[in-house]
Amino acid sequence: MTMNHVDGKDHGSLxxxxxxxxxxxxxxxxxLAKTGIGYDYVDVDILGDEDKAKALSDLRYWNPKCSFPxxxxxxxxxxxxxxxxxxxxxxxx
Numbered sequence: 001m002t003m004n005h006v007d008g009k010d011h012g013s014l015x016x017x018x019x020x021x022x023x024x025x026x027x028x029x030x031x032l033a034k035t036g037i038g039y040d041y042v043d044v045d046i047l048g049d050e051d052k053a054k055a056l057s058d059l060r061y062w063n064p065k066c067s068f069p070x071x072x073x074x075x076x077x078x079x080x081x082x083x084x085x086x087x088x089x090x091x092x093x
Contacts, residue, residue, distance in 0.1 A: 001042065001051040001058075008038030011091050012074040016041035017059045024082040025069040031084060035093065044068070 003015070006029075016032075018025035020043040032039055044055045056066055062078035063070045071079040071087065079090045087093075 001047065001054045003040040003042050005040050006032070006038055008032070008036045011037050013072075014039035014074075014091075015072040017055065017063075017068060017070040017072075018043050019045045019068045021045065022068050028069040028071065028082045028087070031082070031087060037091065039071075 014032075014037065016025075016028065016039055018029065018041055025043075029041070042055055044052060044059070047055055059066050059070055062072050063080050065080075067080055069080075069082055071090070073079065073090045077090060079086050
């Protein structure tokens with residue numbers, strides 16, 4: 001599974017699981033862009049079958065319901081859904 005990378009300020013390891021058609025996922029990406037934070041992401045819905053299964057398996061570890069967006073922060077916690085305050089708190093902004 002190939003992750004896409006967005007350059008920006010380093011706030012540790014940020015991995016974002018999204019759907020290409022999800023408005024909340026777009027809002028999360030826009031927020032990260034607005035704050036200039038670098039991160040890796042994958043649009044799960046446009047992956048091939050094998051990569052999609054791997055992405056969902058990885059996501060299920062952090063978010064058993066596999067809802068989107070899900071932002072894994074430093075391999076320690078996961079912000080589920082888009083709530084600007086929750087993201088700021090997780091990233092210590």
